[in-house]
Amino acid sequence: MMDFSEIVTLIVRSVETGSIYALVGLAMGIIYKASEVPNFAQGEMATFSTFIAFMVLTVHGAPFYVAFVVSLLFAYILGIAFEFLCVRRAKNPTILSMIILTIGLQMVLYGLSGWVFGTEQRAFRLPFSQFETVEIGGVVISHLGLATIIASFVLMCLIYWFLEHTKTGLAMRASQQNSMAARINGISSNRVVNLSFGISSIVGAIAAMLFAPIITLSPDLMWDPLLKGFAAAVLGGFASLPGIVFGGYILALIENLFGLWFSLEYKSVVAMGIIVLVLYIKPSGLFSKHYQRKV
């Protein structure tokens, strides 16, 4: 059996990876709540933004914070441009055609990042090292892990504050609950959806920049986190943002526990299997209410 410190270490590791999953899941959830579009392009949008940061860092030799801001700005513009140019103009906006649209963008960005930046593996460095560690209460954690946990926690708090305590956030929530009623009250639902794409793109880009140093930067950087983040969002329930965050942590914990006790090879399979099982019992995820669709 494991002793106490091992369990704590496992939990900290899970929180570390879970933060990434939660951020990607949140990014998808923000868009899904606003427009019912499951955004498959989220990962590639984030990867592309990270490439921009990488280029600013290496080619132009700018300090990290400049690259960070430029990349987030780019992510925001990418998000709103996609919404404005494609999502809004879809001829027959069913869920299926929206999924096709985002898959199309995913392909374009995946191809572009290979085409423009090359497919080789690159090292993306943050100011926080992956190899230097600190010890807090008997748990050893890398600087990067600590930064990931803190940054994602701050970001989640910011999103919560934005949605609950600002006027724009109120408009967004109103539009999500009942877009018709919101429009009657003078909220432009187009602008709300547009803003959601921008914000979600930023959240995704931050997740990608925190994840890129762990593995190397290449066009398929975000495949695994996207699937896991998507799975986390589905597990927690797409319609509930706190649910998505919990889903991310639970998914990471399940994966790590399984990887520790049984086999590393199958840990993704088991995570996916559990999600399918959960969906079978609760079709809208663990934390969100299942609405029966009416005619």
Added chain:
Amino acid sequence: MDMKRHHYEDVQFLHGWANKFWFAVFVVLVIAAPYMFPAQLFLISLIGVNIIIALGLNILTGNTGQISLGHAGFVAIGAYTTVVLMQSWMIPFPAALIAGGILAMLFGVILALPALRLEGPYLAIATLAFGIAIKIILGNIPGLGGHNGISVIGMDLGFTMITSEVGIYYVIAGIALVMGIAARNIVKSRVGRAFQAIRDSDIAASAAGINLAGYKTMSFMISAFYAGIAGGLWAVLLGYINPNMFEFVVSIEYFAMVVVGGLGFVAGSVMGAAAVTYLRVNSDNLNSVPVIGWLLDLMSIDLTVQTGVTWVITGIVLILVVVLEPLGLYGIWLRIKIYWRTWPF
């Protein structure tokens, strides 16, 4: 479209002389293809395999309205079953192929179980998870060659062995033709109408007495069977299989074929599979792409990154399909047809 006055006219396989003529031309082209484009034989065979997959996926996505992003999983099951039965158990190719299709069909039932309760993004992630799980599991089963895969030697028909490219092409083309006709007949039958009713409104369909669970499961089974058969053929065509052939991007590519071709149309599957496969295979020599080839070649940094261009083009086409022409290539064909039929109005 001309008016149909009788149910029989609608279900009739070829209605009117024009359809009969074009079908005859198509069959002649299929038969003559190895002699017309001997250098492109592999590409044409691959298109044939992908047409079978697209036909099945179109029944599921285009006609029944259920999304599947894990179809590579079914293809993998079909491929591995066929190869293992042929190599280790010495079962002749036709029986092994059908066994592969049937095993894929059984997995279709397994995937349909959760799918019955899910819709939209939840169904997408469940099917996606299925495809990825199959790939990882196949790579880890001992005796299946791990990540290196297995090599395949020809089609053993029991009495004779087909190893020539032309022979394999004719087998693939024949099966694709039969399965295309079958798909068209399924769509026009009572079952097909039930699928379309479910796609248009599942609540209205169940109110009209359609057994939702039964027909959704059936749609998954048919679709998986097509994918399984195509998997077996693909394995023989390539001469080897390994788990990396069934990455989840491959599933997305199948999905792209159906969408680009035209959701819900048999002819659309054929067009989409041909177009997307052509793009994918020719990504290495971009300058051979008609009209804009030289431009694409000019824009690429070096040869290794050119595959990216194919993704960009396919992606742009997908976006354009949704924004401009929801029926895809077949929709464009329909528009041209209607334009000339009603010309000069």
